[in-house]
Amino acid sequence: MSTASTWTITSVREALLAKKTSARELAKDFYTRIEGRNPELNAFLALCPERAYAQADLVDAKIAKGQPLGPLAGVPVAIKDVISTEGVKTTCGSKILENYTPPYDATAVERLEKAGAVILGKTNCDEFAMGSSNENSAYGPVRNPVALDRVAGGSSGGSAAAVAAALSVVALGTDTGGSIRQPGAYCGLPAMMPTYGRVSRYGLIAFASSLDRIGPFATNIADATTVMSVIAGHDSNDSTSAAVAVPDYLAEIEKSVAGLRIGVPEDYFGAGLDPEVKAKVQAGIALLEKLGCKRVPLKMPHTDYAIATYYIVATAEASSNLARYDGVRYGLRVQGNTLMEMYRKTRERGFGPEVKRRIMLGTYALSSGYYDAYYLRAQKVRALIARDFADAFEKVDAIITPTAPTPAFKLGEKTADPLEMYLADIYTVTGSLAGVPGISVPCGKTAAGLPIGMQIFGSHFDEGRILQLSHAFERAGGFSI
């Protein structure tokens, strides 16, 4: 058995083909690591060893027979607990789904397994993916493996921590306003939000349907690229899934970045940005220039309105999506004398404070007399934010910003003030509202050793381009700049 602490998709494949390990042995090794580290990190909520070993045995049988292997053959993966897994408990980090076991797999999960991936288990997250620190999980917060007194970010904190602590080779998260990119930045990992419609949402338990996206966490760009190439593509089970051809991402990332125009919007470098984060991201941009990219100063004037817009649009959609949790068909039921009493008691007991807060905010924004002033206005400002991006992509090939205004904050630091927590998403929600793809890549550390993330936005369906820039950045040493 190998003792290499950090496996990659490539090293797993090589070790399997050279018969230095088997998929079963590798899965066992990862479960041993999880057993050792998870009590401290709280990254996993559920493990599925039966399913993992069955899949590993299939991969090992293929290797024994010399049959062709899928691109993720034998690779241990972790899945955020808002993504449905047949026969494996899926709680969304909520008490209301504490005993829910989906009767089907999400399309992304199905595609990973078809490619040979071994699903280890389900990762912790903020309840229904609502949060920026993972402290809203009904099952306790995740600790950042880089600094245990700090948050791993959210909402996909468990997936980020699992990969950062080498408890999984790669993981799937979901991003609604920054929930992949921000924990990626806080834990020092490449983490990607694909274009809206690029990866099927079938089986992703909905928070905000016009914003939710599934994407990968990895330790390197080649791995993130391989996962993207497996999960991207049209799915007839998701009517918002795009019928847009998926390019060969692994070929795309090898292309030279010389001559690419990178936009740097001044609106993302103003007040509130931590000086250490600012300095590193500027050094990152300078490195890309050294690689031949052309820096273009940009103005994206509606950036400052993004948080306000996001917290109306997302909560409005959430209030509608979460109406389904009423104790009738699945999940928790608290008995009542009338149907209405049963609904109300079930929801009062089952939802945590942040989820209730967002349901109420969204209900308010959609309610009679307030709809025009809040929801309709937010949808109009959303159009202006999307136009900022469209205008920018007429001049540039990619946009570079910090991922988050600060490095990972301390556990408990922001829990008393919801609005302050929302502002942690200030640089990520813009791309969420516009529907464009974005990635956070590691960009050095603070003097105290906390990871910093640099964000790269691309235009719609241009994932190949931002992966290509990320790959060049990684190879030039940008991750540890």
Next chain:
Amino acid sequence: MKISREDVLRVAQLAHLDLAPEEVETYRGQLDEILSYVGKLQGLDVSNVEPMALMRPLADGPHQAPRTGAGSDGASAAPGAEPELRDDVVAPCNVADAVLAQAPDAATPFFRVPKVIER
């Protein structure tokens, strides 16, 4: 103050949430702070902007965000923007048992709930 105690109670009722008495004031203060922040949207002139209603992907090419006064279909206004529809053929969907197995109280083939119709 943007939001009163009565507003919180009204919204909780609309959302089918029972709030404990001490929660009402907590949420009132927090929602008030958030809505005050959101008030910054009132400062923008959006009189000629169509709301972005749909995140509709395009069949090809980068998609254009709506321009001022563009069509009402939100995220895209270019040709080829229609979502791809599957053929209208019957597909098996025999999942009733699996679905009912998750129900808190099932009486196959029904979900059982407190009586809603008085005789």
